[in-house]
Amino acid sequence: MTHDILLAGAGLANGLIALALRQARPDLHVTIIDRAAGPSDAHTWSCHDTDLSPEWLDRLRPLQRGRWSGQDVRFPRHARRLSTGYGSLDGAALMGAVADAGVRILWDSPIAALDIDGATLESGRRIDAQAVLDGRGAEPSPHLVVGYQKFVGVEIRTDAPHGIDRPVIMDATVTQQDGYRFIYLLPFAPDRILIEDTRYSDGGDLDDEALARASHDYARQQGWAGTELRRERGILPIAMAHDAEAFWEERLTTPPPVGLRAGFFHPVTGYSLPYAAQVADIVAGLQGPITTATLRGPIRDFALARARQDRFLRLLNRMLFRGCAPDRRYTLLQRFYRLPQPLIERFYAGQMTMADKLRIVTGKPPIPLGTAFRCLPERPLLQENA
Ligand SMILES: Cc1cc2nc3c(=O)[nH]c(=O)nc-3n(C[C@H](O)[C@H](O)[C@H](O)COP(=O)(O)OP(=O)(O)OC[C@H]3O[C@@H](n4cnc5c(N)ncnc54)[C@H](O)[C@@H]3O)c2cc1C
Structure with a gap:
């Protein structure tokens, strides 16, 4: 039997893809495979309300185990209350919703090999599919x-x-x-x-x-x-540095990665929920047949655009990690949290404007100018990492 869509890994990225797909294309059979015995309670996935589209907020709200209408930050010389809403969901709620949406989830099924036509489990069982996505969590990359x-x-x-x-x-x-x-x-x-x-x-x-x-x-x-x-x-x-072109060049013949495996996370926080929702929209929004080949282009386009947009966030990380003594790193965040709330919201949502970026780096420099200039280029870090 050939499945329509096979999602490797019952994690956050594939969970959201499955939910969006079942809503947009209920005719398609979606199967998720995971090595774990069941959903993990070792995760709380949270984000700011402003990180998500109104549609995703509505979709996830019933699944959230925590919802708040504001949030606080505290620093040695600054404390602030923001009115940005915040919410958290857990693995059991997400996978419960995915199963309720009619997705088949195979637990206890470690994948030994994944290819563009399906998965071979460690048990030897073969599962074929028209479309395969790889959401099995982060893996290191020289890029x-x-x-x-x-x-x-x-x-x-x-x-x-x-x-x-x-x-x-x-x-x-x-x-x-x-x-x-x-x-x-x-x-x-x-x-x-x-x-x-x-x-x-x-x-x-x-x-x-x-x-x-x-x-x-x-x-x-x-x-x-x-x-x-x-x-x-x-x-x-x-x-801190990312060469998305080279990263995707190495993935032309594998199932397209999603989630952390594709580097789809906010560069400064490591959080992936907002980007996962955007990728799920892309997958569910595809017109016509969904195959591994038809998925690759749009996901790669998203990745390249995202990597370009996130260039400034990676620079901030280089300043934080390479430009600032470890015990002074908090001063950068303390300074950031004095900025207007809409800018902070756009920062977390990965939607900063050019004016926002200028606002962050102008004024009294948080680190010496010479050090800041040394942090500018991304390439040396990639070369060190190669
Ligand atoms: C404790 C914790 C808290 C976090 N909190 C947040 C948060 O609040 N907000 C946020 O946005 N991000 C958070 N993150 C970061 C990130 O968003 C999560 O790690 C998120 O789960 C990543 O999603 P993913 O789909 O890429 O991978 P995962 O959700 O980790 O899913 C990968 C899945 O693949 C399965 N798998 C791996 N290898 C195989 C194999 N060979 N065969 C079969 N299955 C396999 C794993 O069992 C796992 O279920 C948190 C991370 C952690 C660890």
Whole structure:
């Protein structure tokens, strides 16, 4: 039997593609394959409301386990409340919706080999399809130079109300350590809160226990006693240089990648939900037959356009990682959060205008000019990485 669409990996990118496809093309049979036993509870996928189109906000709203009408940031010399809405969904809700939409999900099915006509599972079973997309998570590439956002989050049930009524996107008043350090808070209920100790560091190593302890220490300092319910960990790529042309040149004969595997993430945050929604719209919006070949062009076009648009964000990362002493990195973010709210929203949505970019880099330079100039070219980092 040949399936219409085969999506390798039951993650965020393919979950959104499946939802959008089933709505736009209910005639197509969509199959997702994943090596895991079922949806993971080790993820909370969040984003700002302004990162998503109104259609995606409506689609995801019923799935969200947390929704807030504002957010806070805290820095040593600046604190701010923004009215930008924020929401979170988890793997179980997303995959539940995907299954309800009529998508076939094969769990416990590690893929040994993927090609443009289908997948061969480790069990030896072969699954053929007209169209194949590869959403099996990040893989290193010489054409994408990254730093890391690393975090361990503990979700606790507090013995008494914790008193936080909206997300704290960054509490950078904590001791700076291992690069730019902040605490991220998501209050899911008056007595349930996710506390995530996050570091923007050069190396990809993560001491889970140390960061989990740091999150618990933070809870204690706030006076929150309670029980740990769940943990999540991440080592997210932060893009510093990207040669998208070369990246896609190497993928002319493979199933098109999507999600982190394609480098579709916000260069500064490592978050991929907004870009995943945009790619899902492209896939679901295709007219005529959907095959691996008809998918490749539009996804690659999106990638190249995105990489061009994100050039400035990668420059900011180079300034953050290469132009700033690790314990001073927070000053760049502190300065950024003094800018107007619509600019901040466009920054997270990856939709900055030329005026926004100028606004970010003008004024008193956050790092010495000579250092800033050294950060300008992208090519040397790609050459170092080759
Ligand atoms: C803990 C955590 C929290 C995050 N929070 C956010 C957030 O709040 N907002 C946001 O936008 N981003 C967030 N991210 C970053 C990023 O958006 C996520 O990593 C997102 O899940 C990436 O989506 P993806 O579809 O590319 O990959 P994934 O969602 O990781 O999906 C990849 C899937 O492929 C499967 N797979 C891999 N290899 C095989 C194989 N050989 N055979 C079969 N299946 C395979 C895996 O089991 C997995 O289910 C977070 C990341 C982590 C780790």
